[in-house]
Amino acid sequence: MTAKLILASGSPRRKELLQQLHLPFSIQVSDLEETFNEQDSPENIVMSLALQKAQEVAKNHFSSYVLGADTVVVSEGRILGKPVDEQDAISTLQSLSGKTHQVMTGVAIIFGTNIVNFYERTDVTFWELTQSEIERYVKSGEPMDKAGSYGIQGLGAAFVKEIHGDYFSVVGLPLARTIRELRSIGFSF
Known part of the structure; x- marks a missing residue:
């Protein structure tokens, strides 16, 4: 029997990404109150x-691969x-207009006593945005549940220069x- 993969996140975007790979997985959202040291670097935060989310779910699923993730926007x-x-x-969108910012996603994978914890950083540059396009975008409702107030996979794609x-x-x-x-800790699919 193959160990299962559990996504420790309620993010519809993460769910869609894993589905895109045709990976069998289940979702168990961590209800842990997230805490971090504001003096720490964004990378460590x-x-x-991500690790806190994965650990909260993994404590009840020792024989499963538990995947936690968190994304922050840094400007x-x-x-x-x-x-x-x-x-x-x-x-927020006014502050990002015409500038480059960083998006960091931290990932933690726990399987038994194995823990993998890493992050990826992507630099995103916005075009100069007009006040009317910012207001129209905000009225769409899309930015309201997203770090940095935009979604690159949705209407916010129109703001991204590179x-x-x-x-x-x-x-x-x-x-x-x-x-x-x-794969490095034995997951096969």
Whole structure:
């Protein structure tokens, strides 16, 4: 019997990405209150958050591969979370307009006593955005549940001038590296 894969995330984007690979998996969302040291680097924060999610689920699934992930958007050294309201989303998008920011996705995979924890960083450059296109985008509702107030896989794609790094990491899960790391600790599919 092959060990199962459990996604420790309720993200519809991560679910879609794993489905795209035709991987059999189940979802168990961690209800852990996420904590991190704000003085830590964004890289360490995103890896820590992914690990916390995976550990919370893995403690009840010792014989399964548990995959946790977390994504943050970083601009000028500041982590940009999900917007608290429409005005926050507008302000965030204004701050990203015409600039390059970083998107980091941390991943943690736990299988028994094996733990793999890594992150991928992608640089994303936005075009100069007009106030009307920002407001129209925010009115669509799309940015309201996304770190950095945009989704590269949706309407927010119109803002992206270029990326350097893994596109799928910006969406929420660096697929190619995740598959390789799963294989490195014995996962087969």
